Amino acid sequence: PDHLLGPGVSDMKGGLLSGMYAVAALRALGLDRWEEVAFIVNSEEEVGSPASRGWLMELAGEYDAALVLEAGRENGNVVTGRKGGGLWRIKVEGKAAHAGVEPEKGANAFIQLAHHALALDALNGTIPGATIVVGTAKAGEAANMVPPHAEMTVDTRALDPAGLTALEAAVRATLAATEGRVPGTRTIVAGGVDKSTMPRTEGTLRLFALAQASAAEQGFTIGEQTSGGTSDGNFLAAGGLPVLDGLGPVGGLDHSPNEFLRIETIVPRTAMLAGIILRLTE
Known part of the structure; x- marks a missing residue:
């Protein structure tokens, strides 16, 4: 099979596992040159993060960048802006x-x-x-x-x-x-309206450039787009942090019985993610 099927494989179990393996690979290679990486798994994101949104905005001030592991778009794009x-x-x-x-x-x-x-x-x-x-x-x-x-x-x-x-x-x-x-x-x-936008800022575009370079190193190209959906990236951006989203493996049909993840994108995009983290430490 070339697809994984099941609830959450795309949104966003695939991305969470990709993040774990990217960090583990860098540590195994002795390339964990960061001061600190915070890996956040939020069980209430789908209902708007009512308890954690304030904490996320506060946390944003303690870090240099946010990489959100929502699935890549069906065309492989990453997300540089959200409604x-x-x-x-x-x-x-x-x-x-x-x-x-x-x-x-x-x-x-x-x-x-x-x-x-x-x-x-x-x-x-x-x-x-x-x-x-x-x-x-x-x-x-x-x-x-x-x-x-x-x-x-x-x-x-x-x-x-x-x-x-x-x-x-x-x-x-x-x-x-x-x-x-x-x-x-x-x-x-x-x-009412209670979630700010995730704007396409200069900081976000710098992260996108790192992602492009990392993807090219793995032999593929990526594009960018704005999404009508929201994520915890909105709260991190509201806290002033540059955010790049949609970095997980490619999937689609989220929140449906036919939700899928494309198997052939798991390894390349996990390697791309590791490359972005590595470049952020240089």
């Missing part, structure tokens, strides 16, 4: 009533939530590089009842600080403008 954003939780409280006998005495929380959802979706395309996606929604308690409760989560992302500011303002204004479309309902908003 920032945040998750919103929007709840609507209405009033229950019998659906057949006296629905007019109720206040349909589901319909009010739908007004919010459609208006938020219409924001797509109004802010350059921003995305607004209604991810989950639930409402009601029984089929024969006017729904007294409804809630949804909304994922929002943008490419730069100005976009994040505009996005936050647009979401709040849209929710305020559509509140009360169903009389008798009340909207409760939680969450």
